[in-house]
Amino acid sequence: MELKLTTKEFLEALRQDKLLGLRCRACGAVHTPPAAICPECDSLDMDIVELSGRGKIRTYTVIWTAPEGFQPPYIVSLVELDEGPWLMGNILGVDPNTADMSLIGRRVKLGHRVLPGDRYSAGEKVAITFATED
Amino acid sequence: MREVAVVGVGMTKFGRSEKTILEMFSEAALEAIADSNLQVKDIQALFFGTVYGGFAEGQMNMASFAAHALGAHNIPAVRYEGACATASVAIREAFIWVASGFYDIVLAGGSERTLVMDTSYSTRLYEMGSHHAYECPTGITFPGVFALMANLYASKYGIAPEKLKEQMALVAIKNHHNAMFNPKAQFHKEITLEDVYNSPMVASPLQLYDCCPFTDGAAAVVLAPAEMARKLVAKPIRIAGIGQASAGPLYAQKDITRIKARELAAKQAYDMAGLTPKDIDVVELHDCFTIAEIVASECLGLFDFGEASAAVARGETQLKGRIPINPSGGLKAKGHPIGATGAAQVYEIVKQLRGEAGERQVEGAKVGLTDTLGGDLATVANIILRK
Ligand SMILES: [Zn+2]
Numbered sequence: 001m002e003l004k005l006t007t008k009e010f011l012e013a014l015r016q017d018k019l020l021g022l023r024c025r026a027c028g029a030v031h032t033p034p035a036a037i038c039p040e041c042d043s044l045d046m047d048i049v050e051l052s053g054r055g056k057i058r059t060y061t062v063i064w065t066a067p068e069g070f071q072p073p074y075i076v077s078l079v080e081l082d083e084g085p086w087l088m089g090n091i092l093g094v095d096p097n098t099a100d101m102s103l104i105g106r107r108v109k110l111g112h113r114v115l116p117g118d119r120y121s122a123g124e125k126v127a128i129t130f131a132t133e134d
Numbered sequence: 135m136r137e138v139a140v141v142g143v144g145m146t147k148f149g150r151s152e153k154t155i156l157e158m159f160s161e162a163a164l165e166a167i168a169d170s171n172l173q174v175k176d177i178q179a180l181f182f183g184t185v186y187g188g189f190a191e192g193q194m195n196m197a198s199f200a201a202h203a204l205g206a207h208n209i210p211a212v213r214y215e216g217a218c219a220t221a222s223v224a225i226r227e228a229f230i231w232v233a234s235g236f237y238d239i240v241l242a243g244g245s246e247r248t249l250v251m252d253t254s255y256s257t258r259l260y261e262m263g264s265h266h267a268y269e270c271p272t273g274i275t276f277p278g279v280f281a282l283m284a285n286l287y288a289s290k291y292g293i294a295p296e297k298l299k300e301q302m303a304l305v306a307i308k309n310h311h312n313a314m315f316n317p318k319a320q321f322h323k324e325i326t327l328e329d330v331y332n333s334p335m336v337a338s339p340l341q342l343y344d345c346c347p348f349t350d351g352a353a354a355v356v357l358a359p360a361e362m363a364r365k366l367v368a369k370p371i372r373i374a375g376i377g378q379a380s381a382g383p384l385y386a387q388k389d390i391t392r393i394k395a396r397e398l399a400a401k402q403a404y405d406m407a408g409l410t411p412k413d414i415d416v417v418e419l420h421d422c423f424t425i426a427e428i429v430a431s432e433c434l435g436l437f438d439f440g441e442a443s444a445a446v447a448r449g450e451t452q453l454k455g456r457i458p459i460n461p462s463g464g465l466k467a468k469g470h471p472i473g474a475t476g477a478a479q480v481y482e483i484v485k486q487l488r489g490e491a492g493e494r495q496v497e498g499a500k501v502g503l504t505d506t507l508g509g510d511l512a513t514v515a516n517i518i519l520r521k
Contacts, residue, residue, distance in 0.1 A: 061281035067258040070273035125271035
């Protein structure tokens with residue numbers, strides 16, 4: 001059975017700051033990144049939708065010991081989108097040296113950043129990013 | 135389904151080793167086989183775990199080589215990988231085949247060599263526990279995932295960040311203290327609050343002493359039907375309950391102060407054993423980071439949600455506390471050779487239930503629980519053992 005929305009299609013949209021997801025026709029739930037079946041009700045009947053890319057920071061960390069290819073410090077967060085799904089992304093426009101718990105709850109808007117691939121990444125990496133809106 | 139027992143356990147000293155993955159595994163396995171009053175020729179199958187074997191030594195098909203290396207030349211051997219839960223996943227598979235009657239005597243466990251790899255390469259490899267396309271490109275790290283958990287925990291339960299920092303540090307101090315009495319532990323060094331606070335920041339709020347170390351080591355167990363076990367050894371330890379569950383990538387889990395894979399796996403184990411968290415006397419759980427121990431103890435039902443960090447500060451999880459957690463020193467101080475960790479947890483609980491744990495013995499322990507978590511909270515396996 002062919003998947004409705006693939007990783008490649010999701011990442012191509014992300015490269016234009018568009019956040020694609022799937023809306024279930026059976027239960028109405030919206031999810032992203034793409035999954036084979038509705039995570040809420042297991043239905044296969046889903047439509048591709050564009051999400052707002054807006055949400056709020058639920059938690060964050062400043063990475064000081066980084067994997068090869070990354071320059072610390074930088075911020076990684078989990079964001080709860082207005083439509084319900086959670087996404088991991090880098091927080092841009094906030095100084096990692098002064099980031100604190102007041103970040104939690106801040107409104108953010110999705111963007112992206114392209115990084116060179118490494119020997120394990122199956123091509124270029126496209127990171128989800130979020131910029132603060134308030 | 136037949137009742138299954140652990141008849142023998144073995145593990146190497148954890149820490150830095152000059153030995154290969156297979157040499158370490160042979161040492162642990164031969165110790166477990168001798169502990170079972172069996173010989174290598176009695177082993178019918180090998181359930182072998184390693185996570186980074188291919189990256190550390192460039193070796194493929196390691197299960198077959200592992201069987202050969204310990205002298206079980208031609209038995210069927212299968213490699214398991216479930217990130218840090220690897221060995222517990224392998225033991226559960228072994229349990230199922232013995233319970234089913236297909237095999238009688240099987241060997242299960244794991245081996246890992248991590249210290250030959252430098253920190254930035256290891257950090258890249260450990261990051262593979264996150265989703266490769268949607269999460270890894272952010273530069274998330276393994277400590278980073280648990281740092282996200284710590285800040286969410288503080289925010290959700292309204293705990294001041296400085297207070298949670300201290301409660302987390304007390305987990306590290308406790309586990310380092312317990313490891314003082316474990317000759318096979320990687321560290322034999324008491325630490326203080328100052329040591330934790332003065333250590334380098336890894337992923338805020340987690341500092342180096344909030345994190346388990348890189349470790350080389352191996353551990354193995356021998357399983358047999360309970361009826362046969364009683365004839366083999368004086369103190370067989372029964373597997374009363376066992377469970378395993380999955381949860382996928384971090385983004386799909388949302389609130390990571392509740393670890394769904396763990397809550398489901400633990401329920402399977404408790405239900406199979408006909409026991410509740412109140413019946414558990416001693417626990418070896420997955421303290422890869424200090425916050426991980428706090429959250430795990432809640433998901434296992436040992437404390438109410440949001441209460442475990444305060445319970446640590448009250449000493450309830452110390453060796454002589456209400457519910458001793460990680461008497462071995464845990465991953466934090468005993469060490470965490472990832473693919474071996476689950477088998478090392480079973481090793482500790484078996485020693486505790488036999489009354490062979492020396493100075494770290496939990497008095498009168500009759501029922502013990504292991505808890506092993508793999509990747510970004512994506513795989514959890516739990517085992518309940520009883521005398
Ligand atoms: Zn649905």
